[in-house]
Amino acid sequence: MITENLQEFVEFLRKKGELVDVHEPVSAKFEITEIADRVMKREGPALLFHNVQNGDLPLLINIFGSRRRMSWALGVEDLNEIGRRIEELLELTKGPGEGFMAKLGLLPRLREVSKFPPRTTKRAPCQQIVYQDDEVDLERLPVQTCWPQDGGPFITLTMVHTRDPETGERNAGMYRVQRFDRRTVGLHWQRHKTGAAHFEKAKRMGVKLPVAVTLGGDPATIYSASAPLPPGISEFMFSGFIRRKPVRLVKCLTHDLEVPAESEIVIEGYADPEEPLRLEGPFGDHTGFYSLADHYPAMHVTAVTMRQDALYPSTIVGRPPMEDAWMGYATERIFVPLSRLVMPEIVNYHMPPEGIFHNLVFVSIDKQYPGHAFKVGAGMLGQGLMSLAKMIVVLDADVNVEDVKEAWWATLNNIDPERDIRMLPGPIDVLDHSSRAFSYGSKMIVDATRKWPEEGFEREWPDKIVMSEEIKALVDQKWERYGIPLD
Incomplete structure (x- = not known):
């Protein structure tokens, strides 16, 4: 559903049970922030404060504060739908050239x-x-x-x-x-x-x-x-x-x-x-x-x-996760196809809110040659505001980078820090208080992919532990008979 204005979206959220009307008098100085922060941390509802002591209008906050509301705001049930539309559009606009300039x-x-x-x-x-x-x-x-x-x-x-x-x-x-x-x-x-x-x-x-x-x-x-x-x-x-x-x-x-x-x-x-x-x-x-x-x-x-x-x-911002985390997630899901224009080897990427969006980027790739991970990491640092990223971690295609626990598990199992980490200087977000100078600092590219012999790895690389599909299907079929609760 596409709503024409904010008033319509408020009514839509109210009917869906995703908005709470607050009639208690509240202050716009600190009090609303503390209320909204508690709600945002648990992906709670949008809030409409009708009696704000510091102004003449009702105050609306947290309309984008969950995956579901962010999707509804953009008229979809799943944010990946927009990315798929962009991919379809790119297919329609493809010309005969297949080189870099043709893609640009x-x-x-x-x-x-x-x-x-x-x-x-x-x-x-x-x-x-x-x-x-x-x-x-x-x-x-x-x-x-x-x-x-x-x-x-x-x-x-x-x-x-x-x-x-x-x-x-x-x-x-x-x-x-x-x-x-x-x-x-x-x-x-x-x-x-x-x-x-x-x-x-x-x-x-x-x-x-x-x-x-x-x-x-x-x-x-x-x-x-x-x-x-x-x-x-x-x-x-x-x-x-x-x-x-x-x-x-x-x-x-x-x-x-x-x-x-x-x-x-x-x-x-x-x-x-x-x-x-x-x-x-x-x-x-x-x-x-x-x-x-x-x-x-x-x-x-x-x-x-x-x-x-x-x-x-x-809205308010502060220690994540907050409402803006879902706006960042929408951007991530929508713009993955555009990243593949220049680097088609990219499978997916994810910027977890704990990394303040661009401070940490997990990217999975279809690795095709030695050094491929560093090529992708350097290429991403040349993509618009991605140039402000502090750490880009490159993983193999079979890693679900949207699962942060899985991404860190694969990273920490796959790297030798001296061999697999490169540092380089570059622009940094002006809000970064830790950089060596205002808006200037260093970046890290981490190659967390499976290593090839040409990359200096001569030992045998082990397989992941995965149960056979037959046994998983058998256990699925018999689960109720085991009497073990899932919750």
């Missing part, structure tokens, strides 16, 4: 084949209520202060919209936004992000950068802001592909940016590159540690628009 050429053709580009409308639910100039008061929004050492209240489940000042190409990224006062916020776009690149271009050109921050919309579009999309594929086109239906956009009131018409709340404004940067943070981050305060651009708010019955969607 498929990426822009994905855009050409797409049948769901966004459409613009003149009227939109997100502009039913309008506040401009002195009417703007961001303190009316129930913005959470999540953790005790946070630098202030942060808007978390965002789509931050900008355009390239030179090319006009649009971008929507999920960046945290700190509320400084009634009409000013801080934009935490890291140096590797497209929003930061747009800001730097505006600085070189000597122009102000229009910015819009949207909250809500249909769940697939909300998710798309977090997806590491290939060049040339916009978040709205990707959302349209997932939904099988175009995303409707509307022009902002105070500048030319277009935003999802079904948003709950739209915050319009601009960032001025000529102004000094503002101190933003600290912030209790998805690493489970605080990211330190640093200087980022300020956004001056020129308008706030919203639906008549607006909800304030939010």
Whole structure:
């Protein structure tokens, strides 16, 4: 089922018994975080707080906080369904060339084949209520202060919209936004992000950068802001592909940016590159540690628009697992086929939440020659945001990398550390507090595959212990007669 907006998704979850309405008065400062953290740790329901003491709107949180809800948000029962659709699309777009450049050429053709580009409308639910100039008061929004050492209240489940000042190409990224006062916020776009690149271009050109921050919309579009999309594929086109239906956009009131018409709340404004940067943070981050305060651009708010019955969607991050783990899992399942474009030997990969997504990547491959594992590990470090990975562990095709216990079991049985581990320098996530320098550190590639003689292994490699299929079938057939409970 594809829902058109957040309101419809809330009703869908309520009917499925996956949402709890909370009417007890609660504070957006710390209290909601503690409640939501306890619920997220056990993959509990979405929560709708109707009586938030620090704002005028109901606050919605944890809508993506389970495998089932994340799948429903994208209109499927199994997240692998979307990956299979991408694989089918790639098969349809294959040309006669089979070489590396031919495979890279498929990426822009994905855009050409797409049948769901966004459409613009003149009227939109997100502009039913309008506040401009002195009417703007961001303190009316129930913005959470999540953790005790946070630098202030942060808007978390965002789509931050900008355009390239030179090319006009649009971008929507999920960046945290700190509320400084009634009409000013801080934009935490890291140096590797497209929003930061747009800001730097505006600085070189000597122009102000229009910015819009949207909250809500249909769940697939909300998710798309977090997806590491290939060049040339916009978040709205990707959302349209997932939904099988175009995303409707509307022009902002105070500048030319277009935003999802079904948003709950739209915050319009601009960032001025000529102004000094503002101190933003600290912030209790998805690493489970605080990211330190640093200087980022300020956004001056020129308008706030919203639906008549607006909800304030939010999330929290912290020590995993949290709601964002399921958003990361969706990305992993959807984008495995695109990794196979350049490296068809990849069978599967998994980024467990304990590794904070990119810090640890298990990848299984169809090993075909000596050194193949290191080739794949190095190749993955050249794939977009995968370049920020700290540890890539390469395993054989028969290892289920989505089972973390099995992946570690195979790894620790298969490696000789001196022989099978390589270190190299490279870019690191700016939130990583352990790296030797800001956004720069080292990586590790671990070859945990079965070793070949050419790789220096002259001994006999043993077989895994596996029971015969005949005996397993016999025991399955007789299990009830044994009288042994399964639970």
